[in-house]
Structure formats: C-alpha cells, structure tokens
Amino acid sequence: MKSTTRQHILGRLSGSLNPISGDLLAQELNLSRAAIWKHIDILRKLGADIQAHNGLGYQLCNDFFSASTLQAKCHQNIRIGKNIQHFETLDSSNREAMRQAEGGAIEGTVIFTDCQTAGRGRLGRTWHTVQNALAFSMVLRPPLAPEKVPQLSLLTAVALQQALCQYCDHIRIKWPNDLLIHGAKVSGILTEMRAEPGLVHAVVVGIGINLTLPDQGWPKDIAQTVTDLQSHSKYALSRLQCAAAVLNAMDRWYQIYLEQGFSPIQQAWWQAHAASGQNVRVHHGSTYIEGLAEALDDDGALLLATQHGLQRIISGELELL
Numbered sequence: 001m002k003s004t005t006r007q008h009i010l011g012r013l014s015g016s017l018n019p020i021s022g023d024l025l026a027q028e029l030n031l032s033r034a035a036i037w038k039h040i041d042i043l044r045k046l047g048a049d050i051q052a053h054n055g056l057g058y059q060l061c062n063d064f065f066s067a068s069t070l071q072a073k074c075h076q077n078i079r080i081g082k083n084i085q086h087f088e089t090l091d092s093s094n095r096e097a098m099r100q101a102e103g104g105a106i107e108g109t110v111i112f113t114d115c116q117t118a119g120r121g122r123l124g125r126t127w128h129t130v131q132n133a134l135a136f137s138m139v140l141r142p143p144l145a146p147e148k149v150p151q152l153s154l155l156t157a158v159a160l161q162q163a164l165c166q167y168c169d170h171i172r173i174k175w176p177n178d179l180l181i182h183g184a185k186v187s188g189i190l191t192e193m194r195a196e197p198g199l200v201h202a203v204v205v206g207i208g209i210n211l212t213l214p215d216q217g218w219p220k221d222i223a224q225t226v227t228d229l230q231s232h233s234k235y236a237l238s239r240l241q242c243a244a245a246v247l248n249a250m251d252r253w254y255q256i257y258l259e260q261g262f263s264p265i266q267q268a269w270w271q272a273h274a275a276s277g278q279n280v281r282v283h284h285g286s287t288y289i290e291g292l293a294e295a296l297d298d299d300g301a302l303l304l305a306t307q308h309g310l311q312r313i314i315s316g317e318l319e320l321l
C-alpha cells in the first residue's frame with residue numbers, strides 16, 4: 001500500500017483497542033473528515049474490516065496485513081521491525097533487502113512481499129512463494145566476523161521454531177535451518193551477507209513460511225516434500241499474527257545473542273533439532289556420509305560420529321534415517 005495517509009490510519013486503528021474518532025484522525029493528518037472517510041472506504045475495499053461506531057469513531061476489527069498493522073504489533077521490539085515495508089511483488093525480498101542494506105537501511109528493516117518472481121532458496125534453488133505464504137527478509141548489522149554469520153541462520157531457526165510452535169506442537173528444525181512438520185518442510189531460511197575480510201557490512205536473513213495449502217495445490221516439483229502450517233494447526237491462522245510472532249521472537253533471540261553469545265542458541269537449537277542423537281545421512285552432490293548426529297559446533301557445523309571417526313559437516317542436505 002503506497003499511501004502514507006492510509007498507513008497512518010491503519011497504524012492508529014491497529015494500535016488502539018478503542019475506536020478513534022474521524023475528527024482526531026483528520027487533525028493528525030491535516031485533512032477533512034470527508035477525506036478521512038474516503039481513505040477508510042479504500043481500506044475497506046482492500047480488506048480491512050473497519051467498523052464505524054456512532055459518535056465514537058472507527059475501529060479495525062480484523063487482522064488486516066499491512067506494514068503499519070504489523071509495525072503496531074512489533075512496537076516493543078528493540079531492533080527487528082523498526083522499519084517494516086510491504087510490497088505486492090518483488091523479484092526476491094532478499095534481493096530487495098540487500099539493495100536497501102547497500103543503500104544504508106537501518107538494522108531491523110524488514111521487507112515483506114506477497115509474491116516473488118525470482119524467490120531464492122539455499123544451494124541455488126528456487127523458492128516458490130505460494131498464495132497466502134509469508135515471504136520476508138530482515139537487514140541485520142551484527143558486530144561479527146564473517147565466519148560467525150552462519151550462527152544467525154541457526155538463531156533464526158530457533159526463533160521460527162519457537163514462534164510457530166504456538167500453532168503446532170510438531171515443528172522441528174532440520175540441520176542447518178529448515179523447519180519441518182512430520183518430516184515435510186514448512187519453512188526455509190536463506191542468509192546472505194556483504195562483508196570484507198574480518199568485517200560484516202550487512203546480513204540479510206530471508207524467511208519463507210507456507211501458511212496454507214494453495215487452492216491449486218503445491219507446485220509439482222515440491223509437492224512431495226512440503227507442507228503448510230494451517231493443515232497441522234488447531235487455530236485459524238492469521239498472516240498478521242504469525243508474522244508478528246516471528247518478528248518478536250527474532251528480536252528476542254537476536255538480543256540474547258548480542259548479550260550472551262551463541263551458547264543459548266546452540267542449546268535451544270539442539271533441543272529443537274529433529275535428529276539430535278539420531279542416525280542421519282548427509283548428501284553432498286552424489287556422495288553422502290552416514291553417522292550419529294552428536295552435536296552442533298560453534299560454527300554451526302554438525303558433528304557426526306561415523307565409522308571413520310568424528311566428522312564435521314559444514315554443508316549438504318540432511319536426511320533423517
């Protein structure tokens with residue numbers, strides 16, 4: 001939504017439990033009441049359920065997804081969500097976040113998009129952003145050496161697992177940072193950075209979450225391996241609530257990381273990992289290694305006890321056995 005006036009109105013309505021009068025909105029925006037009414041009417045046509053209460057004013061009665069309604073749900077955050085933007089279509093929210101990071105965007109900038117024409121996954125794969133999914137990317141500027149940046153992907157997996165667990169008890173992490181429900185992928189994370197030796201300029205963490213089964217079904221190439229959150233949840237999902245839960249959890253875990261380092265994340269990750277202490281196979285191109293998942297090391301590598309001794313796995317595709 002381009003109009004800053006409508007963003008303001010939505011932000012005010014979603015930040016208040018009580019109705020807000022048209023007079024007050026008109027004063028704040030230096031507009032007439034008739035002009036406010038016109039903006040309200042446009043917002044209703046876009047899907048916002050704005051009720052008018054006689055003599056009291058306007059009230060937002062649904063979880064209308066927009067940058068400002070989301071911002072209102074993240075107002076207590078220290079970093080993540082200080083600047084939220086919402087696009088209808090982008091090539092990739094990671095690319096847009098990186099373009100903005102290179103242009104000086106503040107830490108905690110979050111870019112949401114409803115549709116991606118060139119969504120990207122890990123290992124050079126394509127990411128399908130299906131109908132009603134969440135696709136967004138965050139700009140971080142951590143005081144870190146570049147080799148520590150993979151820790152942020154693990155941190156994100158922990159935050160996601162914790163945020164989504166309120167909708168479904170069965171969400172587990174699969175190394176390094178996929179989120180699974182009963183073995184099928186519900187969410188993925190793509191972390192990219194701009195750095196020079198010894199110094200990180202910006203990190204972009206992109207998250208894709210499948211919220212509902214698309215009307216036309218899953219794209220054929222992923223149908224066997226993916227699932228959606230709604231099919232496993234007792235509650236009707238709201239894109240807005242779900243996005244806010246993830247951003248709030250990200251903000252909390254990022255703060256813990258900056259204050260206490262990687263150790264709390266490492267512990268939480270290991271507890272949420274689907275294959276901790278179990279046998280796994282890690283594929284790398286046409287080869288694979290099998291072993292017992294023993295631990296996650298400080299750099300985010302998986303330590304496997306194999307028949308040739310302990311092996312440190314830094315990349316690949318993990319298969320649960």
Ligand code: BTN
Nearest residue numbers: 092094119120121122188206208
């Ligand atoms: C993976 O599991 O392969 C990672 C998927 C990451 C997808 C998200 S959707 C939002 C952001 N923009 C992208 O182009 N990719 C990430």
